[in-house]
Amino acid sequence: MPLLEVKNLVTHFKIRAGWVRAVDDVSLVLNEGETLGLVGESGCGKTTLGYTITQLLPNNAYVIGGEVNFNGRDLIAISRKKSGRLDDYHPEITKIRWAEISMIFQGAMNAFNPVYKIGDQIIEAIRVHSDVDYDTAMKRVEELFKFIGIPLDRIDNYPHEYSGGMKQRAMIAMALALNPKLIIADEPTTALDVIMQRKILKEIMKLQDDFKMSMIIISHDVSVVAEIADQIAVMYAGKMVEKGTANQIFKETSHPYTAALLGAFPSITGPKKRLATIPGNPPSLVNPPKGCRFHPRCSVAKPLCAEQEPPMVEVSPGHTSLCHYANEFSAKRKGAKK
Amino acid sequence: MSEPVLKVKGLTKLFPLNKGLLEWNKPDTFVHAAEDVNFEIYAGEVLGFVGESGCGKTTVGRLITRLETPTRGSIEFMGVDIATLKKRELTRFRRKMQMIFQDPYESLNPRFTVAQAVADPLVVHERDQSDEERTARVAKVIEDAGLRPAEEFMDRYPHELSGGQRQRVAIARALVVDPKFIVADEPVSMLDVSIRAGVMNLMLDLRRKYGIPYLFITHDVAVARYMSDRIAVMYLGNIVEIAETDELIFRPAHPYTRALLSAVAVPDPDYSHEEVPIMGDIPSPINLPKGCRFRQRCPFAKEQCSNPDLKLKEVSKGHFVLCWFAEEYYDNIKGTPLPAIDPGIALERQNP
Numbered sequence: 005m006p007l008l009e010v011k012n013l014v015t016h017f018k019i020r021a022g023w024v025r026a027v028d029d030v031s032l033v034l035n036e037g038e039t040l041g042l043v044g045e046s047g048c049g050k051t052t053l054g055y056t057i058t059q060l061l062p063n064n065a066y067v068i069g070g071e072v073n074f075n076g077r078d079l080i081a082i083s084r085k086k087s088g089r090l091d092d093y094h095p096e097i098t099k100i101r102w103a104e105i106s107m108i109f110q111g112a113m114n115a116f117n118p119v120y121k122i123g124d125q126i127i128e129a130i131r132v133h134s135d136v137d138y139d140t141a142m143k144r145v146e147e148l149f150k151f152i153g154i155p156l157d158r159i160d161n162y163p164h165e166y167s168g169g170m171k172q173r174a175m176i177a178m179a180l181a182l183n184p185k186l187i188i189a190d191e192p193t194t195a196l197d198v199i200m201q202r203k204i205l206k207e208i209m210k211l212q213d214d215f216k217m218s219m220i221i222i223s224h225d226v227s228v229v230a231e232i233a234d235q236i237a238v239m240y241a242g243k244m245v246e247k248g249t250a251n252q253i254f255k256e257t258s259h260p261y262t263a264a265l266l267g268a269f270p271s272i273t274g275p276k277k278r279l280a281t282i283p284g285n286p287p288s289l290v291n292p293p294k295g296c297r298f299h300p301r302c303s304v305a306k307p308l309c310a311e312q313e314p315p316m317v318e319v320s321p322g323h324t325s326l327c328h329y330a331n332e333f334s335a336k337r338k339g340a341k342k
Numbered sequence: 343m344s345e346p347v348l349k350v351k352g353l354t355k356l357f358p359l360n361k362g363l364l365e366w367n368k369p370d371t372f373v374h375a376a377e378d379v380n381f382e383i384y385a386g387e388v389l390g391f392v393g394e395s396g397c398g399k400t401t402v403g404r405l406i407t408r409l410e411t412p413t414r415g416s417i418e419f420m421g422v423d424i425a426t427l428k429k430r431e432l433t434r435f436r437r438k439m440q441m442i443f444q445d446p447y448e449s450l451n452p453r454f455t456v457a458q459a460v461a462d463p464l465v466v467h468e469r470d471q472s473d474e475e476r477t478a479r480v481a482k483v484i485e486d487a488g489l490r491p492a493e494e495f496m497d498r499y500p501h502e503l504s505g506g507q508r509q510r511v512a513i514a515r516a517l518v519v520d521p522k523f524i525v526a527d528e529p530v531s532m533l534d535v536s537i538r539a540g541v542m543n544l545m546l547d548l549r550r551k552y553g554i555p556y557l558f559i560t561h562d563v564a565v566a567r568y569m570s571d572r573i574a575v576m577y578l579g580n581i582v583e584i585a586e587t588d589e590l591i592f593r594p595a596h597p598y599t600r601a602l603l604s605a606v607a608v609p610d611p612d613y614s615h616e617e618v619p620i621m622g623d624i625p626s627p628i629n630l631p632k633g634c635r636f637r638q639r640c641p642f643a644k645e646q647c648s649n650p651d652l653k654l655k656e657v658s659k660g661h662f663v664l665c666w667f668a669e670e671y672y673d674n675i676k677g678t679p680l681p682a683i684d685p686g687i688a689l690e691r692q693n694p
Contacts, residue, residue: 273613
């Protein structure tokens with residue numbers, strides 16, 4: 005049984021202009037010890053998907069349908085109210101949140117409360133979600149700081165006394181505090197300099213090896229995801245357009261959006277080539293285009309793409325693509341490479 | 343061999359730190375933002391400045407556009423040292439030197455339409471231009487910046503534009519006075535991937551069309567490689583290495599450059615990284631170590647590294663390194679093959 009199975013999840017936001025279809029019919033499976041990289045541009049719904057799994061959505065978010073099966077239980081069914089909103093403080097969810105599913109938040113710079121000591125904030129997280137006394141929690145914090153390499157005398161510091169990289173590490177320590185089964189890391193290295201980014205990525209990889217933890221890494225940066233993920237899912241305008249192993253996504257790309265995204269990334273290896281650009285802008289999620297949501301920007305779009313929503317095509321075992329012409333497209337790319 | 347457009351020598355900026363009332367007898371302390379920076383930019387060339395946050399790359403950009411006044415050093419631009427010019431005299435050079443900023447959401451006045459924002463430099467620098475001339479010029483640069491047709495964009499306000507379009511307006515605004523030199527400070531770091539490539543290509547096309555040299559400041563080495571003909575790596579206020587782009591990327595001779603490059607994430611799941619150990623965090627730029635500023639973090643540091651006489655050494659033509667052991671190390675790697683440059687973006691400058 006997979007650790008996490010998201011089935012046909014639909015999360016929409018209610019705003020004055022209507023409904024923002026941030027996550028629209030998204031499914032994914034994550035096995036124990038696996039790392040899934042969730043990539044896409046800003047506004048594609050990747051963060052909303054992460055927050056729906058941990059149920060930390062803002063109060064204009066409605067889960068219209070779908071399941072989030074974690075360890076055999078549907079978390080949405082537990083806390084979903086009639087209106088579609090989730091009950092943030094549902095006791096069952098509070099027990100699971102942080103203890104079994106924790107998060108590394110985007111922008112660790114601002115994720116800590118500036119007026120409390122870092123150590124106390126981690127201790128608070130431990131004591132809210134498990135039944136231990138202060139001293140035990142403190143011991144746990146010391147263990148965690150040793151693991152992530154922050155000197156123990158910094159436990160009593162305030163966030164402003166930490167550098168960006170240290171805050172990010174403290175955030176990781178906090179996510180690890182209760183030995184969760186699943187960690188969702190939202191842009192864990194985005195605000196950091198390259199050298200610090202490499203250090204944090206290495207630490208995350210060490211975590212996976214040491215604790216066999218499952219992770220979902222949300223990032224806009226294809227290269228970061230290429231470094232650490234076993235599985236990669238690409239999102240565009242609320243849809244999951246392609247899913248597969250890292251090698252399938254990079255070497256056997258079968259969705260035009262993924263191909264365009266990879267082509268738009270400069271690299272420090274190989275010969276320098278002119279970057280491919282994607283025309284236009286990402287669509288509004290209030291009024292997404294009919295048919296395939298990528299068709300107005302797609303270089304190989306055909307009339308069918310504007311009319312009919314594409315099916316999920318299985319290109320090869322474990323590799324799916326949300327494109328009418330997925331097989332054709334990947335065959336053509338293979339031909340071009342040879 | 344043509345003359346460089348810009349020649350920077352010994353450029354230094356120290357920001358004094360405030361002393362408390364009771365510290366009046368303590369020595370003055372400074373943030374060493376840039377120290378003894380030397381480089382040249384030739385016509386039509388893109389020089390990339392890379393480094394981590396706090397390394398002084400933005401300060402260098404602000405110094406040569408004279409948004410800051412240097413503490414020491416000279417900036418020779420169009421044959422004149424502009425480092426010490428006063429405000430009035432500077433105006434003449436300001437129009438020849440434009441800047442593109444990082445955040446297109448902050449760098450455009452929300453109450454100006456696109457046409458007003460782009461025309462503003464002309465209002466300052468071309469007072470006797472007629473309205474028709476001005477409008478025609480504005481429309482032309484807006485189209486040059488890839489916003490076509492210009493009429494459709496001229497009356498819009500920034501909030502009606504996407505991030506990529508805003509950055510194109512900022513580019514148009516820099517182009518409108520026909521500058522001889524542009525400083526671009528992280529111009530694409532706020533943009534999404536699919537938009538970013540378009541803006542980078544636009545900047546390269548404009549450089550090709552008008553031969554305007556850029557100083558391109560970025561923290562992203564891959565972006566710097568794509569944009570630049572030459573790259574300078576900065577660390578704690580010093581240029582530690584400067585060379586032609588692929589020479590620097592594939593034959594890095596400074597330990598810091600090597601560490602930096604080995605840390606860059608590569609969009610290829612099969613790629614394995616060279617391990618260059620580097621110790622600790624960047625020290626504060628207030629109390630700097632004597633001699634090589636990288637030595638406390640350098641895995642190869644020796645006693646000699648604290649010698650304060652450190653100068654850039656030329657290890658091969660046009661490849662300068664700020665390290666005592668640069669030649670020794672460079673001997674091991676000078677044979678590394680460089681990839682072919684795609685003719686689509688090949689360098690087109692007329693210099694040595």
